[in-house]
Amino acid sequence: xxxxxxxxxxxxxxxxxxxxxxxxxxxxxxxxxxxxxxxxxxxxxxxxxxxxxxxxxxxxxxxxxxxxxxxxxxxxxxxxxxxxxxxxxxxxxxxxxxxxxxxxxxxxxxxxxxxxxxxxxxxxxxxxxxxxxxxxxxxxxxxxxxxxxxxxxxxxxxxxxxxxxxxxxxxxxxxxxxxxxxxxxxxxxxxxxxxxxxxxxxxxxxxxxxxxx
Ligand SMILES: [Ca+2]
Ligand SMILES: [Ca+2]
Numbered sequence: 371x372x373x374x375x376x377x378x379x380x381x382x383x384x385x386x387x388x389x390x391x392x393x394x395x396x397x398x399x400x401x402x403x404x405x406x407x408x409x410x411x412x413x414x415x416x417x418x419x420x421x422x423x424x425x426x427x428x429x430x431x432x433x434x435x436x437x438x439x440x441x442x443x444x445x446x447x448x449x450x451x452x453x454x455x456x457x458x459x460x461x462x463x464x465x466x467x468x469x470x471x472x473x474x475x476x477x478x479x480x481x482x483x484x485x486x487x488x489x490x491x492x493x494x495x496x497x498x499x500x501x502x503x504x505x506x507x508x509x510x511x512x513x514x515x516x517x518x519x520x521x522x523x524x525x526x527x528x529x530x531x532x533x534x535x536x537x538x539x540x541x542x543x544x545x546x547x548x549x550x551x552x553x554x555x556x557x558x559x560x561x562x563x564x565x566x567x568x569x570x571x572x573x574x575x576x577x578x579x580x581x582x583x
Contacts, residue, residue, distance in 0.1 A: 371440055371515060372397035374453075374536035375419075376409050376426040383423055385414035389430050398426075402434040410532070420454035420498045420534035427458070428465060428519045428531035435518040440538060441476065445510025446567050450543025452502045453517070453536040455493050461523035462492040463530040468516045469506060469538070476512040484509060490520065500535070502543035513538070 373396040381388055389406045392399050400407050408430035412419040419425040428436055443449065457463035467489050473482025487506050493499050515538050522530030537543075 371438055371536065371538050374538075375422045375534055376424050377422045379409075381409065381411055381424065383411060385411045387411075387414055387427070397438050399437050399439075400430070400434050401437075402430055402432055404431055406430045407436065415458075417456070417458075417495075417532065420456070420500070422534075425454075425532055425534035427529070428517055428533055429463075429522055429527060429529050431528050433519045433522070433527050435516060436533070437514055437516040438536075439472070439512050439514050441512045443508050443510070443513060443539065445508055447508045447540055448504070449506050449508055449539055450502065450504035450541070451487070451506070451515070451536075451538045452500065452543045454498045454500045454534045455491050456498040456532040456534075457492075457494045457496075457523050458530045458532060459495055459523035462494045463523045463532075464490060464492045464520040465531045465533070466490045466516075466518045466520050467501070468514075468518065470514045470516065471509040472512045472514055473509075474511060478514065486513065494523065498532075498534070504543045 378396045379394055388409045392405050392407050395407045398407060408427045409424050410417065410427055412423040426436065428434060451469065453467065455465055469486040471484040471486055472478055473480060473484065475482060487503060491501060517533055519531045524530060
């Protein structure tokens with residue numbers, strides 16, 4: 371993933387907000403009809419960034435979804451994720467995080483998409499909360515990393531759901547985060563895949579030995 375901390379494009383360190391065209395934000399896309407992504411400077415509105423000097427507000431001018439497509443991850447790899455979420459209001463903002471394998475077409479839809487992991491989080495403005503998960507098995511296609519705004523605690527479509535420090539991939543999310551972050555556990559089918567890949571590797575090893583003797 372690129373620009374998981376929304377540090378790009380880099381704005382002068384003057385507390386403010388910036389609603390900018392998605393094409394100017396490396397890595398990220400939005401479903402918003404106006405194509406705008408909102409980035410806040412550290413300290414604007416009294417909100418410090420979780421990491422670095424900038425973070426994003428998912429609700430820019432409307433309810434929306436920020437997403438990033440991550441190609442090139444082979445099948446059968448154990449991956450993890452991390453992100454920080456914070457509400458803007460005393461009443462919690464709700465956001466649904468999802469990792470989706472887009473299937474052989476490497477595009478959303480087409481009947482071949484598989485949700486690898488999803489979690490709905492709910493946080494007020496009191497503090498950032500850092501979420502991590504590990505043990506997710508990849509299927510070998512482009513993975514879409516999605517933050518979908520579900521509701522705004524302020525009841526304002528143009529406000530809510532701060533996000534920062536997003537990452538995804540091999541070796542991510544294993545260290546755990548602050549505040550007792552929830553951790554995902556592989557599902558039964560995922561355990562089955564892990565077992566299968568182990569058996570296949572063992573079988574290949576036996577085959578190699580047989581050929582040598
Ligand atoms: Ca940041
Ligand atoms: Ca697809």
